[in-house]
Amino acid sequence: MKATATIIKSPEESEKDVLLALLPEYGLKLAPDGLHIxxxxxxxxxxxxxxxxxxxYNTALIVFMEFFTTAISTAGSTAANNAVHEFHIQKELSIFCFVSVYLIGQAIGGVIFPPYSEVFGRKKLYVASSALYSLACIVIASVPSLAGVVVGRFVCGFLSAIPTTVVVGSIEDIFNSRERVWVICIWTMFANLGLVVGPILSTFVVADSNWRWLFYLAAIVTGILTLLLLTLHESRPSLLLAQEVATLRKVTKINTLEGLNPDKAPDLRTFVRIALFRPIRLLFTELIVCTVSIVSAIAIALVYLFTEALPPIYESFGFTPKQACLPFIAIGLGLTLGLLTRCLDLRIIAHHRHHGRPLLPEDKLTGFWIGAPILAGALWLFAWTIPPAVPNISWLVSVVALVLTGYSLNEIDYVLGGYLTDSYLSYAASGLAALSLVRALLSAALPLISAPMLDRLGANFAISVLAAIATVFCVVPPLFSRIDEEGY
Structure with a gap:
């Protein structure tokens, strides 16, 4: 991506001569039209x-920020269960306040921030969101009322949308197209790893103290992270070019040099049309956007449902409350297996290039072709290797199913996000906004229905319902291929 700066032509030709002599020294050049730097x-x-x-260094900091804020989102479930007695409320209301409110805030932030994420630079947004996130966690931990929890969790969720929407932009700023395949894969893996680390972290913190200490810990970590983010280097090329132009103005005394910043903040009318209406329109009128959003959202939302479902399931195996959260490690292990599929993706890309064939979005769906049936099989296996219906099978069998589940969830998330981007190009941001909106809202809803569903159906039949839904996903890859063949 080339950022540019406009030159207001000087009436003195000598000024242009001075500029042309200095540009190579500053690592800049005139565009062919002679009007831009x-x-x-x-x-x-x-x-x-x-x-x-x-x-x-830049990438590690922002990926950790995404990882940790994601972990705090799923950590809310354990805090909710612990806070029920303190606030004297029903479990469902507590889950809504600690988990669903966070994700509703994230859904709103995911709509509002993308149109402005290119305007203010990456560093400012990271620093501001991390600092305010830390303060919001202090509010949650220190205010002795449920209102403090609701306000604090909503603000945290709203701010968590910043790393979610900006990290991809930072990666695009810093890495070329080949490098981005691996960097985005690693980022996706760590973001999803945060989903499974959250329940483990919160269980161990809450078991030895109080739920409020979970948020004091979050405030401390994000406070330290804010200080580290101050050392981050700005990566937005247009802003860096504007600084280069400002330096040139001082050196050449040509005050008519002005930076042309393509990242302009939209006015209210443009914002409403692009940020609000376009994602909703694509969601309800484009089959690909609707299908991708629903499938990807259900896959990620499963982890939020598991935050409520897995602990009682493994306690029925005889695990202690602390031990019952450890099977989340199996899901995390499965996430790392996605690196193997990326190697396969690169071989497919090289094969197409070698034979001179264009690479279509459907050619990058290998991970989805593999992940969809593995997810269905893993959930069926998990559903019928756990108590109470199957009491005599070792817990290790169900843990293997969780490893496969983690692998498939990561594949579906990574591949479908890339497919949406490749399919819609200039409208990709709106398509991804629709996906993020559906994912956040569904993730907010599933924890609320998991406890009643498990109570009424039992663990075996409740997980079987999820397995049946995952089985339907297996028809989606052929559907996308048919859409490509028939051209609609």
Whole structure:
């Protein structure tokens, strides 16, 4: 991506001569039309030409931010169960306040932030969201009322949409297309790993103290992270180019040099049309957007349902409350297996290039073709290797099913997000906004229905319902291939 700056032509030709002489020294050049300044190839100040150490440092900080805020989102379930007696409320209301409110805030933030995420620079958004997230966690932990929980969790969820929507942009700023395949894969893996780390973290913290200490801990971690983010390097090329132009103005004394920033904040009318109406319209009028959003949302929302379902299931195996959260590690292990599928993706891409064939979005669905049947099989296996209907099978069998579940969830999330981007190109941001909205709302709803569903159906039949839904997913990859063949 090339950021540019407009030159207001000076009446003195000598000014242009001075500028042309200085541009190579500053790693810049004139565009062919002679009206713009752009980055020259190999400019070390452009984010894609940074040293590897700087790239890794920037990426590690923002990926950790996404990982930790995601962990705190699923940690709310354990806190909710612990806070029921303190606030004297029903379990469903407590889950709504600690989990669903967070995800509703995230859904709203996911709609509002994307149109503005390119305007203010990456660093400012990261620092501001981390600092305010820390303060909101303090509110949750210190205010002795349920209102403090609701306000704090909503603000945390709203702010968590910033790393979710901005990290991909930062990765695009820093890495070329080949590098991004691996970096985005790692980012997706760590983001989903946060989903399964949250219940483990919260269980161990709450077991030895009070649920409020979970949020004091979150405030401390995000507070330290805020200080580290202050050392982050801004990666938005257009803002960095504007700084280069400002330096040129000082050196050349050509005050008519002005930066042309393509990342303009939309006015209210444009915001409503693009950020609000377009994602909703795509969701209800485009079969691909609707299907991808629902399938991906259900896959990720399963983890939020498991935060309520897994502990009592493994306690029925004889696990202690602390031990009952450890099977989430199996899901986390499954997430890492996605690296093997990325190697297969690269071989498919190389094969197409070698034979001179264009690479279509459907050619990148390998992980979904594999992940959909594995998810269905894993859930069926899990459903019928756990008590009470099957009391005599080792818990290790069900844990293997969770490993496969983790692998398939990560594949579905990663592959479908990329498929949506490749299929809609200039409308990809709106398509991803629709996906994020459905995912957040469904993730907010599933924890509320998991406890009643488990009570009424029992663990075996409740998980079987999920397995049946996952089985339906297996028809989606052929559906996408048919859409591509028939051109609609």
């Amino acid at each position: 752009q980055w020259a190839m190999g400019n070390g100040r452009h984010p894609r030409n940074w040293r590897l150490g700087r790239k890794v």
